Amino acid sequence: MADTILKVENLSVNYGYIVALQNVNLEIKKGEIVTLIGSNGAGKTTTLMAISGLVEKRHGSKVTFKGQDITKMAANKIVHMGMCHVPEGRKIFPSLSVYENLRAGALGNKNMTKARFAELIEEQYALFPRLKERSKQAGGSLSGGEQQMLAIARGLMMDPEIVMLDEPSLGLAPIVIEDIFELIVKIRDMGRTILLIEQNASVALSIADRGYVMEIGKITMEGTGKELLTNPEVKKAYLGG
Amino acid sequence: MGYILNQLLNGICQGSIYALMAIGYSVIVGVVGMVTFAYGEVMMIGAFSAYYIFIYVGNNLPLAILAAFAGSFIIGIVIYKLCYERFFTAPRHISLLCTIGISMLLKNLAQIVFGPETKPVLNVVSNKTFNINVFGSTLNIRLLQIVIIVLVIVLAAALTLFFNRTKYGIMLRAVSQNKDASYLMGINVKRTALLGNCIGCGFGGIAGILLGIYYFSVSATMGSAYSMKAFAASVLGGLVDIRFSALGGLCIGIIENLGIVFTAATFRDIFAFAFLILVLIFRPQGFVSKKGARV
Numbered sequence: 079m080a081d082t083i084l085k086v087e088n089l090s091v092n093y094g095y096i097v098a099l100q101n102v103n104l105e106i107k108k109g110e111i112v113t114l115i116g117s118n119g120a121g122k123t124t125t126l127m128a129i130s131g132l133v134e135k136r137h138g139s140k141v142t143f144k145g146q147d148i149t150k151m152a153a154n155k156i157v158h159m160g161m162c163h164v165p166e167g168r169k170i171f172p173s174l175s176v177y178e179n180l181r182a183g184a185l186g187n188k189n190m191t192k193a194r195f196a197e198l199i200e201e202q203y204a205l206f207p208r209l210k211e212r213s214k215q216a217g218g219s220l221s222g223g224e225q226q227m228l229a230i231a232r233g234l235m236m237d238p239e240i241v242m243l244d245e246p247s248l249g250l251a252p253i254v255i256e257d258i259f260e261l262i263v264k265i266r267d268m269g270r271t272i273l274l275i276e277q278n279a280s281v282a283l284s285i286a287d288r289g290y291v292m293e294i295g296k297i298t299m300e301g302t303g304k305e306l307l308t309n310p311e312v313k314k315a316y317l318g319g
Numbered sequence: 320m321g322y323i324l325n326q327l328l329n330g331i332c333q334g335s336i337y338a339l340m341a342i343g344y345s346v347i348v349g350v351v352g353m354v355t356f357a358y359g360e361v362m363m364i365g366a367f368s369a370y371y372i373f374i375y376v377g378n379n380l381p382l383a384i385l386a387a388f389a390g391s392f393i394i395g396i397v398i399y400k401l402c403y404e405r406f407f408t409a410p411r412h413i414s415l416l417c418t419i420g421i422s423m424l425l426k427n428l429a430q431i432v433f434g435p436e437t438k439p440v441l442n443v444v445s446n447k448t449f450n451i452n453v454f455g456s457t458l459n460i461r462l463l464q465i466v467i468i469v470l471v472i473v474l475a476a477a478l479t480l481f482f483n484r485t486k487y488g489i490m491l492r493a494v495s496q497n498k499d500a501s502y503l504m505g506i507n508v509k510r511t512a513l514l515g516n517c518i519g520c521g522f523g524g525i526a527g528i529l530l531g532i533y534y535f536s537v538s539a540t541m542g543s544a545y546s547m548k549a550f551a552a553s554v555l556g557g558l559v560d561i562r563f564s565a566l567g568g569l570c571i572g573i574i575e576n577l578g579i580v581f582t583a584a585t586f587r588d589i590f591a592f593a594f595l596i597l598v599l600i601f602r603p604q605g606f607v608s609k610k611g612a613r614v
């Protein structure tokens with residue numbers, strides 16, 4: 079079995095008095111697509127933000143990335159280690175052009191060379207031809223699907239080892255969602271590890287090697303994508319019967 | 320007619336200084352994400368930094384401008400540390416109040432350190448005037464006015480290049496648009512905000528000494544009126560858009576100088592604030608098109 083790249087142990091997060099996460103444990107191996115599914119408000123986004131250092135974790139939580147303890151590391155430093163987080167709601171830079179958005183993504187890699195940068199840009203334009211056509215346009219003027227693609231491409235510009243995607247299908251037409259999930263598989267096949275957060279459980283589980291189910295701040299089930307897809311409880315709660 | 324023409328020229332010249340000061344102001348508000356009320360004092364510090372160059376080194380304009388930028392840049396570090404650094408997640412009024420406090424502190428300290436009296440700034444640029452005949456009336460262009468306008472254009476162009484072409488420019492713009500997303504790009508958001516604050520302050524400092532040269536004087540209390548004018552000009556750009564803020568500054572300069580053609584020079588400041596109120600009534604979000612921000 080491949081090496082563990084990301085390990086989350088006893089992760090707990092509070093927002094003031096609200097308990098958002100309680101003792102969450104996750105393990106992701108190199109080259110896997112792992113999905114975290116759960117309904118709205120379950121704590122999926124909070125999990126990602128805690129991993130990437132954007133929200134404070136409770137005492138006792140531990141996050142290990144590539145064997146290094148990153149529990150207390152600053153968010154920008156975690157990025158420099160090769161972790162990419164494509165946030166919920168895309169959060170692209172609306173008045174930067176598409177190209178400038180991609181350039182901003184490359185800032186996340188301290189070892190970026192001119193040659194590698196050019197390579198990565200070409201790679202993104204090959205994956206997302208629409209972005210090439212619109213490279214000079216303001217990021218904010220793109221359609222929802224294009225903005226999602228830009229957010230993913232921007233993240234890939236840092237040449238990350240793991241890509242964490244927070245609900246990339248949110249608010250997109252089914253046809254666009256299909257494209258995006260195909261791309262996610264492609265990105266994994268290019269040698270990156272994927273942690274995919276989704277409410278759209280059926281599609282997510284169908285491409286995932288393994289999955290976790292989250293309910294009100296806790297992991298309640300885990301298994302391979304296939305196991306979860308056919309699990310009667312998961313079927314009932316997330317797959318519409 | 321000649322008088323109006325000359326006032327228009329004065330307006331453009333003064334407006335270009337206002338534009339520079341509004342540019343600095345909108346850089347600060349954009350990148351830091353919080354409003355400042357210490358900007359007038361930052362300008363004053365810049366003006367005095369340059370003033371002491373004039374006193375101790377002589378009338379060396381480039382060096383004085385560098386000193387103004389550096390002096391205000393350094394005050395920018397102090398303001399950032401005291402007013403912003405720890406308050407990014409606190410309610411906004413806290414850092415705002417801090418900047419008001421710093422503004423009072425600097426104004427009073429300056430009166431103690433530099434002295435309370437108005438200091439003359441003379442003969443920095445030679446007193447040459449070019450008389451040009453325009454449609455039968457004479458336009459008197461002073462060399463000083465040409466120097467100021469050219470300088471502002473050069474500085475604005477340099478800043479534009481910096482923002483659009485360099486890595487730091489992209490970082491500053493990214494941070495001004497979305498701080499969380501900037502963290503996720505590996506950007507050191509706090510250090511970038513510090514840099515933005517200091518660059519904005521530095522531009523304010525240069526505007527400060529240009530006003531000093533234009534009015535032949537600097538004083539410890541010169542900042543207050545300009546702080547409000549910088550704010551008024553930036554409102555046109557929704558406080559954060561650099562180009563519209565610059566335009567706002569230019570407009571205020573022209574309106575002021577044409578306004579006193581029909582009233583009296585003592586009414587000068589009324590026009591800037593009437594302008595502010597009108598913009599706030601009719602276009603409180605500024606004039607920036609929202610085209611670039613479809614979310």
Ligand SMILES: Nc1ncnc2c1ncn2[C@@H]1O[C@H](COP(=O)(O)OP(=O)(O)O)[C@@H](O)[C@H]1O
Binds near residue numbers: 096116118120125
């Ligand atoms: N900034 C916040 N302040 C307070 N409560 C929050 C905040 N963000 C999220 N929550 C709460 O934490 C819980 C988990 O939210 P979230 O992680 O966004 O869930 P999901 O991404 O699974 O929809 C929810 O109950 C939500 O209301």
Ligand SMILES: [Mg+2]
Binds near residue numbers: 124245
């Ligand atoms: Mg969410």
